[in-house]
Each structure stands twice: as C-alpha cells, then as structure tokens.
Amino acid sequence: MNIEKFLQDKVVATAKNLYGELDPSLLQLQKTRKEFEGDMTLVTFPLLKLSRKSPEQTAQQIGEALLEQVAEVKGFNVVKGFLNISLSEAFWAARLEDIRADEGFGQGAPTGRTVMVEYSSPNTNKPLHLGHIRNNLLGYSVAELLKAAGNRVIKANLINDRGIHICKSMLAWQLFGNGETPASSGLKGDHLVGKYYVAFDKAYKEEIRELTSRGMDEEQAKREAPIMQQAQAMLRKWEAKDPEVYALWERMNGWVYEGFDLTYKAMGVDFDKVYYESQTYVLGKSLVEDGLARGVFFRKEDGSVWADLSGDGLDQKLLLRGDGTSVYMTQDLGTAYTRFQEEQLDDLIYVVGNEQNYHFQVLKLILSKLGYAWSDHITHLSYGMVELPEGKMKSREGTVVDADDLIDGMVETAREMSQELGKLDGLSEQQIDDICQMIGLGALKYFILKVDPRKTMLFDPRESIDFNGHTGPFIQYTHARICSVLRKASEAGLAPAAKIDGALLVPEEVALIGTLAEYPATVLAAAETYSPSVVANYVYELAKAYNGYYHDFSVLREQDKAKQALRLALAGTVARVIASGMALLGIGVPERM
C-alpha cells in the first residue's frame, strides 16, 4: 500500500467536505522532515484561496477534520502553513505486516510490455576499461529495474567485431606476433589482442614520423603509411571473405570472446541476445533505398545517398557511400527495424555514452521521417564519461584504467582489509573468496552506480578504493550485521514476531517502516528515469537509518520478549529490502563479513 496515496485520498475527501469540489493536485503531501513531529505533511498554501483563511487556520481546520474522520490519523501539529500529520501505530504495524507478507515486495505488476536494453557493445580489438564498466553496470541495472517494474526485458549485446580497427590488431599480430597465443603467453585473450592493437599504433606512428621527416605532409603520410595501407587491404580481403584473413579474424576474435566472458562473469552481467556486427552490417540498405524511392532521402552526383535534416536544425547525414556500401547509421537503422519486427518490442533502450548523442538524435529523426511510429519508443540512455584525476582516459596513450586490473585490485583490497580487521576467521577458503569478491565488486559497483548516469564522474583510483562511509561495503556490512543478529537469535530459540503489535513501536521504528514502505515507489521511479542511482541512494538511507538507530542497544539482550520479537521482525525486513535493492544494482550481500 502506498501511504502517500492512502492519505491523499483521505485528505481530498476531507477538503471536499470543507471547501467543495477542488483539484486534487492542490493537496500536496510529502514526508515530514525529521526535525518535526509527524509522519506526513500537507502543504496548505495552495488551498488558501479556497479556505479564505490564514495558512495556520487552514492547517488547523483540516487537521481537526482529519483527526475526527480518519481512524488512522492519531494527531497533528501545525507549523506555519505546514500540517504535520501523525498516523497511528496500528496503521504502521499493519504496513510492516503487509511488507512482510508480500513475497515480491518491490516487484511491480506486469505491464505486458517487452523492452530491449542494448548495452556493453564492445569492440573486439582491445580489453574492456573503466568506461565500459560504467556502461555494463548501468545496462545491467537498468534491465533489472525494468524487470522489477513489470516489463519483459531482453538484454542485448551488439559486438563490433569487424572494421579497420579489428584489422589493425590482426595485421600487427601477423607482423610482430611470432605466433603468440593466449596459451603460449599466459595472457588473457582480449589483452593479447589489445597488445597488438597498441603495437600497430606504435608502428604506424613510427612510419608517419619517418615519412614526414622526408618532407611528406602529415595528412598524406597518415594515408600512405605502408602499415595502414596493409590494414586497409586486409579489410578488403575480409569483406571478400578471403579464407586466410577470415580464419585469422575468427581465431583472434575467439581469443577476445574468451577474455570478455571472464570479465563479464566477474562483473556479474549477462545477455539474452548477442548480435555481431559482422552479421548485421548489411542491414538497413533496403530501408534507405525505400526512403530514397519515397523521396525522404536524396542522391548526390557521386551516387551517395543522404538525409537532409537541415530543416530540423541538424546537418545532412550520409546513409550510403558512393560505392553503395553502408555506414554506421545505415546499420543502426536496419538493426532497430529488425528488432522491433522480430522481437515485437515496445521499447528499445541503448546504453551508449554521451559522445553519441548526435548519432541517436539523427537515428530517431530519420526513423520518424520514414514514418515509423516506434521511433518514439527508442531511448538513448546517455551516460557521462568517467574521468581520472589527470583528465580523460585515452586508450592510445595508455591512460586507461583496465577493467580486469581494477576488479582484481578491488577484490584484493577487500581481502587485505578483511584480514586486517580479523573478520572471516574460521571460514573456508571458498567462502572467503566469495565474500571478498562480493565486497570488492560491491565497492566498485556502488561507487559507479550511486552517481546520476547523465553526469560526468570522477574516478580517483586511490580514493575510490574506499570501504567506509557512503559505500557498497557499508550497506553490505549492515546486512551482514542483521544476519548475524538473526542467526544468534535463532540459535537462542528466539523467533521474529508473527504479528506486529503497534503499541510496542517507538518513533524511530515507525520512521524505519515509513522508509521501507517507500521502496516500491522508489524502484518504479528509478525504472522510469533509468537511474539506478535513485535505488542506490535509497538503500544507503535505509541502511544508515537502521545502523544509526539500532547501534545503541542490544536486540538480543532485550528483556521484553514481545519487543524483542518485533525488533527481530523489523530487522529481518530491513535486511530483505536491502538485499532486494542491492540485487537491482547487481550487488550481492554477504551474510557475514
């Protein structure tokens, strides 16, 4: 039950009695700030024209009427124009019972909609880095949020497995690799391939230097450097399906996939559908030709096909080259069309960095010009860059934070810290591994997901390896402590209360139930705005509220058995909601740490 809505209805009815018909939106209810007494607050300023009284008198009048007519209202106080309403303990006790009885608490009713979330979308020429981590964590979490909001969700990954950048790694491996393989080198497949991508760039730069020192201008040198010429020749061979090049391509991509699988597994992300660009890059041509025939696009003298978007404040956009080959936009038009057809999608969400805002603006506009109503159901979830203290990450300059290194480092730090604090004694190696994995990744994931996706965020590798304060491990710790209490209570033969007696609730516990009751609405809000950060901050507030209040006394030593049973029930519910919220972020919660 939504408390705000419940009270809203009562207040609307009361106000209608007092002032006649009115717009329900005039009655603004919000949670009472903690420095005031009360549970919900009605802001009376919008009502003054109807009541024709001062804010204080209006609040007083409504408060008295509510107290008289609504059984759940226990009392009220008026501060300036704010009517602070207190709800009865019995009401709150019933809410806690509702939550406990609801096994799918936080799970929204089915919407009947199918939503595809495309995320990750890596290139197969280098390992994943910190920027990819933000993408993957956001994509996974948004997919989970949409599921929780009642949608059928398809997680999709479109792998960019072809193109000149792939040929660069392949060529460099041929030239300098001496047959090196992941097995022979001990390198993870994606790292091995990435090594040759870097090697290509190094050799390329060397050749440019060589050519320019002999008087060639730089642009020409970039075009004519032999190694670049070779790479382009290789791409043409690939497109002609030259058996040798194709075999090499398959072999090296295979190495990369083995590497990516490990990284995905470590991050805990997965996909329902994997698309390969090598199979989809021909899509879209027929759409463009259709649009051309209908006069939506136009052809230039050299045969290239364009969309003129200057009427919409944008530029002209190339859709087919003069030689008839397609570009990125062409493929995306085709894949979007195919997906809506094949999967019967209601919505398609692309998790892609904000450097591609323009691309998606154009994509949607073109689809709309082609007359596809579903273009409105495409969303570009545009997230900000992750910056380092030194500035941006540049893969070619080696200033990237490698995903695998980062994950390993976090897990290792979690392990050191656990040992130092003397936790985890008496657990098996396997248990310790699992817990440290959860904590290390929890810290990393939470650090990234607590920030609003749209914002550029700063990642300081030193400060970010923090397990204190507003972090994932703090929330995990709170969960672990509750589990510990429940474990010990159970050993002592104590059980959580089956029935909640409102008379035993103290104000802090009422506040805690109030926070718990907000969880479903929070999940829905997060799903609607594609912002895992909303859930992340909520879970922290919940954990902090619990930790702050329950720190001062011992549940286990409580003399009053009824109170003790109630507190165990409340603690268990808090732990359940924490675990549920963290799961939406892809973060596990250990039972001890």
Place this chain on the structure above:
RNA sequence: GGUUCCGUAGCUCAGUUGGAUAGAGCAACAGCCUUCUAAGCUGUAGGUCGAGCGUUCGAACCGCUCCGGAAUCACCA
C-alpha cells in the same frame, strides 16, 4: 559558431511534481569497543546552491541573459 548536457561544503556526490533551518560521505577536530560485527556510532566545524534578472505566497529546482566546463557537428564505429 550550431546543438545537447553539466555547474550544490576543501574533495566526491545526494536533493522527489517548486515547500519548512539545502543533506550524506571523505578529509579535519573531539568523544565511544567487558553488551548482537568499530567496514560502526555520537558530536564540532565547513554553503552567496556559478552570476544576475524574472515568475510565485514560496526557487538549488521553472523562464530569460551572461560566465565557466564537457560532448558532438566525418564517405570512423
């Protein structure tokens, strides 16, 4: 230059459809481990919400104008 996004404490970030005295964490300072886990708790200090004007009973939030920063504007993907 055009378009889009961002600007909140020394630092990293929250801040609900506009509501009360703008909140956390980190860093600093002062306390708290014979009681369920101190990865914790309590307290102190820290603010011209980039600037100005406007709308409103009321603005960090809405509008306009500036200032500062980012992304993008390829026959790359």
